[in-house]
Amino acid sequence: MIRDREPIRVAMLGCGTVGTEVLRLLQDQPEEFAARTGAPMLVTGVAVRRPHKHPEVPEQLLTTDAQALVEGDVDVVVELIGGIEPARSLLLTALRSGKSVVTANKALLAEHGSELYAAADESGADIYFEASVAGAIPLLRPLRESLAGDRINRVMGIVNGTTNYILSAMDSTGAGYSETLDEAGRLGYAEADPTADVDGFDAAAKAAILASLAFHTRVSAGDVHREGISGVTPGDIAAAATLDRTVKLLAICERVVDDNGAESVSARVHPAMIPRSHPLAGVGGAFNAVFVEAEAAGQLMFYGQGAGGAPTASAVLGDLVAVARNLVVEGKGPRESAHAQLPVQPMGKTPTRYHISLDVADKPGVLSQVAATFNEHDVSISVVRQQGRGAEASLVVVTHTADDAALSSTVDKIAQLPIVREVVSVMRVEGEPT
Amino acid sequence: MIRDREPIRVAMLGCGTVGTEVLRLLQDQPEEFAARTGAPMLVTGVAVRRPHKHPEVPEQLLTTDAQALVEGDVDVVVELIGGIEPARSLLLTALRSGKSVVTANKALLAEHGSELYAAADESGADIYFEASVAGAIPLLRPLRESLAGDRINRVMGIVNGTTNYILSAMDSTGAGYSETLDEAGRLGYAEADPTADVDGFDAAAKAAILASLAFHTRVSAGDVHREGISGVTPGDIAAAATLDRTVKLLAICERVVDDNGAESVSARVHPAMIPRSHPLAGVGGAFNAVFVEAEAAGQLMFYGQGAGGAPTASAVLGDLVAVARNLVVEGKGPRESAHAQLPVQPMGKTPTRYHISLDVADKPGVLSQVAATFNEHDVSISVVRQQGRGAEASLVVVTHTADDAALSSTVDKIAQLPIVREVVSVMRVEGEPT
Structure with missing residues (x-):
């Protein structure tokens, strides 16, 4: 049954560490992939810049003309070249002509994701990109x-x-x-x-x-x-x-x-x-x-x-199987879901917590001056730890949650206090109850 | 656009802790679900045994006739009653008439999974069951x-x-x-x-x-x-x-x-x-x-x-959204993939490692007798720890990997050695390099 079905034709753009692994795994167990997807998978071309650097790829598959490969008779384009151009143009060409896309290109998705989604939606093609974040981890x-x-x-x-x-x-x-x-x-x-x-x-x-x-x-x-x-x-x-x-x-x-x-x-x-x-x-x-x-x-x-040839290849192949299954059953993967249209909070207005470590003069009143500065900025303190060491003393403060801008300007003010010798460390605190 | 589409009609079987949460979450944000799936979701009935015990469910939705509900005008059946029957018959009825199924029923899947898959495959319906294992964890x-x-x-x-x-x-x-x-x-x-x-x-x-x-x-x-x-x-x-x-x-x-x-x-x-x-x-x-x-x-x-009303409901709803998206794009989720047809290894032939803790006579030669017994059964020892405590001494042995049957009969033999007072603990060891 499976053999009778037309193969899913796969074009690969780029063949570095990840691409080499994808190719190897696909060619290692063709029967297994055919059984999992319902159709054989056939790599029809691999576009690279310097073909002589890829002795591991069968010569007849190699091409330097990525554009022609994408425009040719293929069902899925696997993009592993990275960066914005020419990846963006190549994938738009693919998606607009109804070819599905699997990509690991985080930079492209983070910049032009909605353009790619829109192109996929118009033509009914799929776009999958599990490998773009956290490598092999299904996330x-x-x-x-x-x-x-x-x-x-x-x-x-x-x-x-x-x-x-x-x-x-x-x-x-x-x-x-x-x-x-x-x-x-x-x-x-x-x-x-x-x-x-x-x-x-x-x-x-x-x-x-x-x-x-x-x-x-x-x-x-x-x-x-x-x-x-x-x-x-x-x-x-x-x-x-x-x-x-x-x-x-x-x-x-x-x-x-x-x-x-x-x-x-x-x-x-x-x-x-x-x-x-x-x-x-x-x-x-x-x-x-x-x-x-x-x-x-x-x-x-x-x-x-999160990275590495084989783990990233695992994510790419999982996506490739998903695309192939969708082609076999004439289905479609999830579309962009951007209906919430939420504004992005500027960092200054984001609630955070700070850990501040200070070298201070070892005399009475230091804590009250520092505390007063926090108070002026409406920042409340969660933990204070004071340690005197002769002429040098240290003061560690962990705040409660406040706007990042308020925390930041509090630190600026504290740095100017005469009793503060040095701001040793300022860092946000995460991962605990606020 | 979304409002124009016919709603996805959902029948619920059972309404305990999980069902109540599913219903609450679905009814809390209908617009959100419609936006995510591409069509509104409409619960058309909830089959329970004792309707008076469910004051939280709108009365017109409640029914005691699960069979009629499943045979009626619904697109998806969410099964949360558990156990083999009547769940099995109800879901087979649903799947055979092309209705997709979301279930949390691990016992049913583990016994009759292939029967359900086959019914789904024949009619083109979906079967999803994320909630059946590890509750909310996408696994x-x-x-x-x-x-x-x-x-x-x-x-x-x-x-x-x-x-x-x-x-x-x-x-x-x-x-x-x-x-x-x-x-x-x-x-x-x-x-x-x-x-x-x-x-x-x-x-x-x-x-x-x-x-x-x-x-x-x-x-x-x-x-x-x-x-x-x-x-x-x-x-x-x-x-x-x-x-x-x-x-x-x-x-x-x-x-x-x-x-x-x-x-x-x-x-x-x-x-x-x-x-x-x-x-x-x-x-x-x-x-x-x-x-x-x-x-x-x-x-x-x-x-x-791994359990609890809300976490399990999260997994059920994720599946429900998947089914609804497939209905909207006329796609289909993954089918059963059982082509490998691998035999199941009997436990006795499975390679495992044992940790054995013995109370032994505190005299010379104990270790050599115990070691000889392992040797007779071709079981090799990884770690031995001997501790003398006057009349009582203890001996801890961790083996290398061997067939479970060989390990088990070694332990039987060791228990019979006159120098062994008591087998304190026998347990398999996992999660470390073999």
Whole structure:
């Protein structure tokens, strides 16, 4: 029965680490894929820039003309080249002519997701992109489908392996950021140009995709407040440790409801202290994990490998099977669900909590001056810890929740107090009851 | 646009804790569901046994005639009555007349899954059952869809909240099984008749569903080797603790490949010691978590609430949205994928590891006699720990992997050795490198 059906013709754009794995797995067990989807899958072409660099790909499949490949007789286009152009134009061409798309391209989706969705909707094609966030972890399908009957209030996760590796290493060795980044580069955990990772661009694109799916709205990469990890100091890590916390780079997407019941979305990427008892605290090295809080489902966590050839290929192939099944039964995967049209909350108005560690003069009245400054800004204090060490004394303050702008200007004011010698560490606190 | 479309008509069978939540959530935000699915959802009837016990359901919806409701003008049947009959007949009636089904009924699926699948396939209807395993945790959709392009080798999880609560409590208090079960009953964590939970029937049904989906084959509840927790003693828990392990009731589904490359499936439920460092060890109380190992994706974990009205309702509603979307686009969800037709491995031939704790005579030669017995059965030893305490001495042995039958008969032989005073604890070991 299966053999009688026309094969699903697959065009691949790009053939790096992930593409090579996709190709290998597809060709390893053709019968298995045919049985799972209801039709054989046939790779009809692989577009690459330098064909001689791909001896592992059968020569007759290789082409440098991606445009012709996409315009040719194919049913599905698997895009693994990354970046905005030419990926965007190629996928729009595919979708407009009714060809379904599987992509791992987070940057493209975070910038031009709605354009791609619209093209898919018009022609009836599918667009799947599980591999774009958290690699092999099934996360987007649960958000788009499993939780489609629930109300998600918060998604918080470690979605970048490079920065998680660096912060985990800083936490365990006490070393500084630059030194640890160099080490990560030597070990292959950081790229030669690590900007996209360490400055949070990669995580911000993922946060945009997660927020859009979770809240049925449109959030682009540019809407996401973004702070990287280059400013994280051993002082921050040490300050976190004294309160049994650790520092993680988090992508946070929250539904925010103001006093009048008006809803908005906060989408942000920044380092934060979380309690060591929090499940995300134990996520080490290059692993990813994402916490989801939904009204009915409660707390959920998804954990696994966030990057790498084989794990990412697993996600791409899962999507490819979904597209193929849809083609066989003439069905269609989920469409963009952006009906909620929620505004994105500016960072300044987002409720957060701060952990502030100060070197202060060791004399009476310090705490009352600092407390008065918090009071002036309507920021209430949750925990204070004072430690005198001769001429130097330290004061650690953890606030209750307040607008981020109020917290930030409080810190500015405190830094100007004559009794404050140095602001040792300022960091947001996440993952505990407010 | 959405308002113009005919509503999706939903019939509910049963209205206990989960059903009440499903109804409440559906009626709370009708616009939201319509926007997400592309059509309004309309509950047209709720079949219950005692209508007067459901003041929260609008009277005109209530009926005692489930058969008539299912045969009437409905598009989807949501089954929440549980048990085999009348659920089986009602769902077959629904599916045969082309009505899609959403069910949380693990016992029915584990016994008659293939019959239901076949009926759905013939008429083109959908059958979804995310809520049947691990409550709110999106687990079946990832297995059925996200990992459809990968090769799953192992699924291991805590899928029963009652037994996890009892074992967690025994671990932290040192109390015995009966005492802890009574306490769990008082606190509402165990049913008046806890048999289904503590004897592993509930977990075995879930293991059957998981093994079927993970390995593209058919495993029924009766195929699952099942041991409950009533035999777990404080001695077992203490023995586990001395090697930094804890005891969990695990559902384990494994792909087993023999020396000739022939594949089979092991599906089993039994208590096992796992290292305290294993992510499943930290899953406390009534939470569920499932570990999945796939060839390309590597290790994944899914964590969340495994039971309860609202969490289970979240899973049911996610499925209901999926069915409704399929109806709107005239698509179809995934079919049964049982093409692999793998035999189920008998427990005796399944490779496992044992932890054995013995009270022995404190004299020379004990270890050599015990070791000789292992050797006679071709079982190799991984760790031995001897502790002398005057007249009484203890010997702890952890084996390497061997056939379960060989391990079991080794233990029988050891128990008969004159130098062995008592076999304090025998338990399988999971979750560490073999």
